[in-house]
Amino acid sequence: MVETALAAAHHQLFTQATGTPDAGRVTWADALLAVAETSLAAGEMTLPGPDRYLVLTHLEADPADPTNPARLSVHLDRPLPDALRRYLTCDTRLRPVAHLDGKPVSVGRTMRTVPRRTRRLVEHRDGGCAVPGCETTRHLHIHHITHWEDHGPSDTPNLVALCGRHHRQHHLGALTITGDADLPRPHPKGLRFHDARGRPIGPAARPRPPATSHPHPTPTNTPPANPSTPTGSCSDRRARDGSRPCDRQNAACAS
Numbered sequence: 001m002v003e004t005a006l007a008a009a010h011h012q013l014f015t016q017a018t019g020t021p022d023a024g025r026v027t028w029a030d031a032l033l034a035v036a037e038t039s040l041a042a043g044e045m046t047l048p049g050p051d052r053y054l055v056l057t058h059l060e061a062d063p064a065d066p067t068n069p070a071r072l073s074v075h076l077d078r079p080l081p082d083a084l085r086r087y088l089t090c091d092t093r094l095r096p097v098a099h100l101d102g103k104p105v106s107v108g109r110t111m112r113t114v115p116r117r118t119r120r121l122v123e124h125r126d127g128g129c130a131v132p133g134c135e136t137t138r139h140l141h142i143h144h145i146t147h148w149e150d151h152g153p154s155d156t157p158n159l160v161a162l163c164g165r166h167h168r169q170h171h172l173g174a175l176t177i178t179g180d181a182d183l184p185r186p187h188p189k190g191l192r193f194h195d196a197r198g199r200p201i202g203p204a205a206r207p208r209p210p211a212t213s214h215p216h217p218t219p220t221n222t223p224p225a226n227p228s229t230p231t232g233s234c235s236d237r238r239a240r241d242g243s244r245p246c247d248r249q250n251a252a253c254a255s
Contacts, residue, residue, distance in 0.1 A: 009035045048196070057073060059085075061073070086149060087171040093112050113148040113154060122156055123142075128140065129161060132202055142159050142161060143159065145157060145181065175194070
């Protein structure tokens, strides 16, 4: 059952990436993550609100010292890499805890880095993953173009909808996203995408329409050529190579 689910998820991801540079980069790890996201999303729809699927992490930062980078660690575990920290804090839920002299003194209300109402606006505006050529419309992430931990605002010009794969690629340095997301794509200050080599990623080319089919040739009343014509008879072939012709004109020659 698990193998079948992974195969189905892998095939779906490959189909979604067909025609894009990522078509050959779909891995089984991507399929496993897609299965997990689908299961969690189904659980959220059935029983909205439970925290059993959440991963508890601790984000430690000193507002008085902006030069000191924040640290994100899994509960009772080691700190996470910087790229993963930025990826996770881009679209998540936070519960601030105030510390005084190293001791927690207050726990704030849970808040989202991207409010639900803003998320709906961004999803409706982008219509799915905004990366050109990507047609994913489910399990979208809302990405801060200027990263949230770099004081990027959670306003629509700074937010863009991405699929999980492209969101991870961005935070791993394989995809660059710049511009104002509220401006139309042809605008010079609108959204721009570049790959790891700095090459721009433009809209996917549409397939060419099929050429007008040529009509079938009109059949004529000319009878088909006789196999014993000068171009195909065994006697003519024998005459050309100097061998003795067949006894019968239209008989098949023995090899």
